[in-house]
Amino acid sequence: MNQDQLKQAVAQAAIDHIRPSLTDKSIIGVGTGSTANFFIDLLAQHKGFFDGAVASSEGTAERLKKHGIPVYDLNSVADLEFYVDGADEANDNLELIKGGGAALTREKIVAAVARTFICIADGSKRVERLGAFPLPVEVIPMARSHVARELVKLGGDPVYREGVVTDNGNVILDVHNLMIGFAPELEQQINNIVGVVTNGLFANRPADLLLLGTRNGVETLTR
Numbered sequence: 001m002n003q004d005q006l007k008q009a010v011a012q013a014a015i016d017h018i019r020p021s022l023t024d025k026s027i028i029g030v031g032t033g034s035t036a037n038f039f040i041d042l043l044a045q046h047k048g049f050f051d052g053a054v055a056s057s058e059g060t061a062e063r064l065k066k067h068g069i070p071v072y073d074l075n076s077v078a079d080l081e082f083y084v085d086g087a088d089e090a091n092d093n094l095e096l097i098k099g100g101g102a103a104l105t106r107e108k109i110v111a112a113v114a115r116t117f118i119c120i121a122d123g124s125k126r127v128e129r130l131g132a133f134p135l136p137v138e139v140i141p142m143a144r145s146h147v148a149r150e151l152v153k154l155g156g157d158p159v160y161r162e163g164v165v166t167d168n169g170n171v172i173l174d175v176h177n178l179m180i181g182f183a184p185e186l187e188q189q190i191n192n193i194v195g196v197v198t199n200g201l202f203a204n205r206p207a208d209l210l211l212l213g214t215r216n217g218v219e220t221l222t223r
């Protein structure tokens with residue numbers, strides 16, 4: 001099985017997990033990235049069994065709409081049972097690094113609202129310790145240098161992701177070589193830097209269910 005087939009398998013596992021709970025009133029939170037795209041394409045086969053979706057990026061909204069799936073503004077949604085999204089790294093505590101596709105802030109917002117966050121990833125994303133993947137930090141453009149200096153004080157090496165503007169009009173610093181000891185604390189510390197919108201650590205709101213695509217099948221990890 002190649003990586004795309006593993007992504008497809010976990011996307012299908014997520015569909016199988018949520019399908020029995022769906023009603024014609026269900027609205028599903030949908031993440032961003034190549035794994036989430038497999039999920040969207042499979043979800044489209046179940047139109048009629050749910051109402052619509054909330055998107056974590058403009059790209060995802062566009063893909064959902066192309067499939068004819070209604071996209072709702074999160075502000076108009078009172079109840080979101082599921083949020084399904086990929087990750088760049090995941091540990092066995094279901095803490096994640098996300099934001100390789102620059103969608104981290106909207107992803108974190110939708111994850112905060114959802115009752116169940118299902119993370120889908122191919123097995124290569126599983127790590128013992130988070131941090132080999134550079135941590136994405138979304139920053140207000142005028143604060144970029146200030147935030148970079150503060151991140152250096154935390155022991156990281158921030159690199160400006162040139163040419164990338166987030167859906168919120170901000171920029172991304174990718175922080176290399178961070179020692180991530182206690183992830184929930186570091187997540188807060190970075191978010192406390194003035195000018196940071198949010199960072200890609202999902203440790204205070206980790207996933208509830210992690211579906212990992214491996215050559216031996218889909219592994220399920222829960223908290």
Ligand SMILES: O=C[C@H](O)[C@H](O)[C@H](O)COP(=O)(O)O
Binds near residue numbers: 034036099101103104
């Ligand atoms: O900003 C992007 C998201 O956090 C993605 O979920 C993450 O980068 C994983 O993407 P992919 O499924 O393409 O590996």
